[in-house]
Amino acid sequence: MRAHPLATDAVLALGALLCMVVGSFADPHGPHGPTFGTRTPELFSLLLMVLGAAALVFRRRRPRVVLAVTAGLSLLELTTGEPRAPVAMSAVIALFTVAAHTDRPTTWRIGVLTMTALTGVAMLVGPLPWYAQENIGIFAWTGMAAAAGDAVRSRRAFVDAIRERAERAERTREEEARRRVAEERLRIARDLHDVVAHHIALVNVQAGVAAHVMDKRPDQAKEALAHVRDASRSALNELRATVGLLRQTGDPEAPTEPAPGLAVLDDLTATFRHAGLPVRVMVQLDRDRDPLPSAVDLAAYRVIQEALTNVRKHAGAGASAEVSVVRVGASVEVTVLDDGGAGPDPLPGGAPAGPDPGDGDGEEGGGHGLLGMRERATALGGSCFAGPRYGGGYRVHAILPVA
Numbered sequence: 001m002r003a004h005p006l007a008t009d010a011v012l013a014l015g016a017l018l019c020m021v022v023g024s025f026a027d028p029h030g031p032h033g034p035t036f037g038t039r040t041p042e043l044f045s046l047l048l049m050v051l052g053a054a055a056l057v058f059r060r061r062r063p064r065v066v067l068a069v070t071a072g073l074s075l076l077e078l079t080t081g082e083p084r085a086p087v088a089m090s091a092v093i094a095l096f097t098v099a100a101h102t103d104r105p106t107t108w109r110i111g112v113l114t115m116t117a118l119t120g121v122a123m124l125v126g127p128l129p130w131y132a133q134e135n136i137g138i139f140a141w142t143g144m145a146a147a148a149g150d151a152v153r154s155r156r157a158f159v160d161a162i163r164e165r166a167e168r169a170e171r172t173r174e175e176e177a178r179r180r181v182a183e184e185r186l187r188i189a190r191d192l193h194d195v196v197a198h199h200i201a202l203v204n205v206q207a208g209v210a211a212h213v214m215d216k217r218p219d220q221a222k223e224a225l226a227h228v229r230d231a232s233r234s235a236l237n238e239l240r241a242t243v244g245l246l247r248q249t250g251d252p253e254a255p256t257e258p259a260p261g262l263a264v265l266d267d268l269t270a271t272f273r274h275a276g277l278p279v280r281v282m283v284q285l286d287r288d289r290d291p292l293p294s295a296v297d298l299a300a301y302r303v304i305q306e307a308l309t310n311v312r313k314h315a316g317a318g319a320s321a322e323v324s325v326v327r328v329g330a331s332v333e334v335t336v337l338d339d340g341g342a343g344p345d346p347l348p349g350g351a352p353a354g355p356d357p358g359d360g361d362g363e364e365g366g367g368h369g370l371l372g373m374r375e376r377a378t379a380l381g382g383s384c385f386a387g388p389r390y391g392g393g394y395r396v397h398a399i400l401p402v403a
Contacts, residue, residue: 016089016090
């Protein structure tokens with residue numbers, strides 16, 4: 001019916017024509033109720049019924065025009081028909097259509113006008129007394145048609161609103177799911193970058209030391225290789241923990257060890273001291289009495305890890321670093337300073353420790369380290385600043401809200 005509305009209206013018009021024709025042969029004033037076959041409609045009344053039914057075929061395309069046409073045919077029948085034929089049935093259907101496809105104020109105006117016109121003409125001009133049941137029937141049927149059409153329109157609007165809300169909620173859920181997936185990907189990418197940049201830099205430095213002193217000082221080379229082993233094992237453990245988040249149901253059990261945080265800050269700085277970078281640490285917060293949220297704890301650890309990795313790779317020879325973690329009101333401030341050293345830091349064997357194009361030395365070099373630190377701080381509602389210090393060196397300062 002929705003695919004072929006014109007054909008549907010044609011079937012409806014045919015049914016209405018049959019009802020009008022059958023009703024025109026009935027006499028409602030028989031001795032024992034309505035009787036059939038006691039009267040015959042005039043040829044002009046049959047013509048009006050056919051025209052009214054034909055107009056109903058286009059009731060959804062031009063509802064107001066069809067109502068005007070059918071109402072005019074009904075008025076013509078009410079003033080001339082004897083016996084009267086039910087041509088007004090077509091006007092009732094047309095009024096229902098108008099009410100179902102317009103707003104309530106328009107329905108009231110058009111409905112009252114149609115009821116008044118048809119009922120008034122039937123009572124004042126027609127051959128029957130004004131109180132005849134046929135006249136009251138016209139008033140009742142036109143009123144019910146307007147009310148039924150308005151009810152259908154209201155229900156259709158209600159169903160459409162429910163459907164639109166459901167579709168909007170579905171789109172919102174899909175957008176929220178995509179946003180969460182993007183945020184999780186970004187977080188995992190930051191973790192992977194921090195792990196790889198830190199540990200691989202240390203492995204590179206210690207491997208260079210081992211290669212340089214292998215022949216002359218094997219004991220020092222052995223110690224450097226031990227640091228390489230520890231750094232690589234730590235990198236593998238952190239990579240396993242991070243990638244474990246991507247496992248699906250039924251995959252092998254993911255690691256249950258906690259994510260790194262300030263509790264293992266001493267272990268982190270020890271790896272840099274073994275790599276030849278003096279690091280001084282100052283922590284002014286009570287993690288036992290007022291523990292930090294896990295997201296803030298991890299972000300502070302990653303900021304320190306990335307900043308110290310950049311110091312070790314890009315600061316000059318003899319550079320040293322200072323790390324401070326201070327609780328200030330509702331925030332934790334993390335600061336990493338370095339003095340810049342005396343110049344480029346050559347590795348043993350002559351390999352320079354220049355900037356790595358893929359590392360986090362800044363956006364200009366195509367890296368993601370500083371960007372990752374800023375994203376971590378911004379995700380928690382904080383901020384992160386990184387830039388050169390007056391007199392030499394570099395400074396990284398992050399403010400991480402605890403709430």
